[in-house]
Structure formats: C-alpha cells, structure tokens
Amino acid sequence: MTKKQIQTFFERLRDQRPNPTTELNFSNPFELLIAVTLSAQATDVSVNKATDKLFPVANTPEAIYALGVEGLKEYIKTIGLYNSKAENVIKTCKILIEKHGSIVPDNRADLEALPGVGRKTANVVLNTAFGQPTMAVDTHIFRLGNRTGLAVGKNVLEVEHRLIKVIPKEFLIDSHHWLILHGRYCCIARKPKCAECVVSDVCNWPDRFEFGAHRHTTLHEIHHAPISK
Structure with missing residues (x-):
C-alpha cells in the first residue's frame, strides 16, 4: 500500500469503530x-x-x-x-x-x-493496559496484513515490524484493535465480506472483486456501509 492508501485505510477503520478495544472481559x-x-x-x-x-x-x-x-x-x-x-x-x-x-x-x-x-x-x-504503541499479530492480523498489502511478511514478527513501521503515529495506539476486529468480522479467512468492507477500494487483494468489492466505491457508500458486530 502507498502512504495515501494506508492513511485512508486507518481513517476509515477509525470512523467505523471510534473506540475499539479488546473483546476480553477485564477490569484491571x-x-x-x-x-x-x-x-x-x-x-x-x-x-x-x-x-x-x-x-x-x-x-x-x-x-x-x-x-x-x-x-x-x-x-x-x-x-x-x-x-x-x-x-x-x-x-x-x-x-x-x-x-x-x-x-x-x-x-x-x-x-x-x-x-x-x-x-x-x-x-x-x-x-x-498501558497504552503503549505495540502490535500483537495474531492469525487475523497476519492474514489481513498479507492479503491487503498493508504489511507483507513471512511470519508474525515480520508483519509486526512492518506494521509498526508503516502505520501513521496517530493511529498506532488503536491500530491493533482495529485490525483484529476487521480481520475477525469482515476480512475473514474463507469468505471475506468485501461487499461491505469500508476499505475495499484501498485494498490491494486482487481477488476482492470476486467477493463483492466495488470497483468504484463512492465516499457516500463507504461512510454508510454496514458495520459488522
């Protein structure tokens, strides 16, 4: 992805989930x-x-x-x-x-x-817990990084280092949660939901159109796309 694509990618994920967090229950x-x-x-x-x-x-x-x-x-x-x-x-x-x-x-x-x-x-x-700009790469983020072209790597450590390098600082703290939730509910392994993906037009996965991605997505369509829960 280009810098402009990456900026747009995370702006869209931020707009979709302004306050992302882990789905694990905890209080401390x-x-x-x-x-x-x-x-x-x-x-x-x-x-x-x-x-x-x-x-x-x-x-x-x-x-x-x-x-x-x-x-x-x-x-x-x-x-x-x-x-x-x-x-x-x-x-x-x-x-x-x-x-x-x-x-x-x-x-x-x-x-x-x-x-x-x-x-x-x-x-x-x-x-x-401590608000540090780290990136925990699980299977969802590893798949998403390689599939979209955001961060290509042969193993989780390569993808982690690449993500930390390319993600703009303004998005780093929340980027882990945005990516894991997007990978868990939209950019899933076998049948990704490209038709409702808010970043399909900046994704570089060549097969995305086979799964319903729009070739010319308008900003109106992007901002009003359904949010998976």
Whole structure:
C-alpha cells in the first residue's frame, strides 16, 4: 500500500469503530494478563465464560495463587489446554507476588519472563493496559496484513515490524484493535465480506472483486456501509 492508501485505510477503520478495544472481559491489568494468557488457541467468548466466574471469586495474584492449580482448573476446564494454562497462571501469580509486589509489569522483558507469556501476549497487555504503541499479530492480523498489502511478511514478527513501521503515529495506539476486529468480522479467512468492507477500494487483494468489492466505491457508500458486530 502507498502512504495515501494506508492513511485512508486507518481513517476509515477509525470512523467505523471510534473506540475499539479488546473483546476480553477485564477490569484491571492483572485480569487482562490472565485473560490473554488463557486465550491462547481459544476464543475470547470461551475465555469470558470462564473468567466471568473466576474473577468475582479471585482477581488478584494472591487470590488466584491461593486456589492452587487444581482449584483454578475447575474454573477454566472449558478452555483448551487448561491443564498447562492453570500451571502457568499459578506460576505467574507466584512471580508477581514475590518479584513485582503483585503489580503487572509495564515492560516487555518482565512480561515475557512470566510463564505462558509470549511476545503476542506481552504486546496485548502493553497496548491495552498501558497504552503503549505495540502490535500483537495474531492469525487475523497476519492474514489481513498479507492479503491487503498493508504489511507483507513471512511470519508474525515480520508483519509486526512492518506494521509498526508503516502505520501513521496517530493511529498506532488503536491500530491493533482495529485490525483484529476487521480481520475477525469482515476480512475473514474463507469468505471475506468485501461487499461491505469500508476499505475495499484501498485494498490491494486482487481477488476482492470476486467477493463483492466495488470497483468504484463512492465516499457516500463507504461512510454508510454496514458495520459488522
């Protein structure tokens, strides 16, 4: 994409979703950290169902640590990989208590040192909890970056670095959420909804017209396109 295309791309996504945020339920950085850790290879919906029961009972490092691995499993057993996730969460709580005064670190090095916390999870926490301009590339953003021509890369790290480089600063803080929501609800894997896409005319995917993209989209059509929820 050209700089002009990228500017238009994010202006449109901003107009469509002025206040984007994660779909994980949380009320503080610790809850977010736990929710994102649990979300690996699981849907946000499944995680929310579990944490909606867990967090009212235990939403501090001390409270979850007191549950122990077996106690925690009872709350998260509906989530994929719950055995290993329970062990990692309990270990994380112990480290937070002993090394960080039960406070979630606001830097990458300390976050990635926590069990079960990789680069993507750290990026989500840094961006969503602490307002840092990071880019957590999941399967949706990886697909969208390559498909549209916004950020082409062979792996998630290449796409992440490319996105950070090309996205204008005014959009960086919210860009992660705009991209993931657009990838989740519009630029989906098998049958992308190009006919209702607000950025189809600045997208460089050659197959978009086969999925209903307009060759000459007017500004009126763009601004009044339906918003997927």
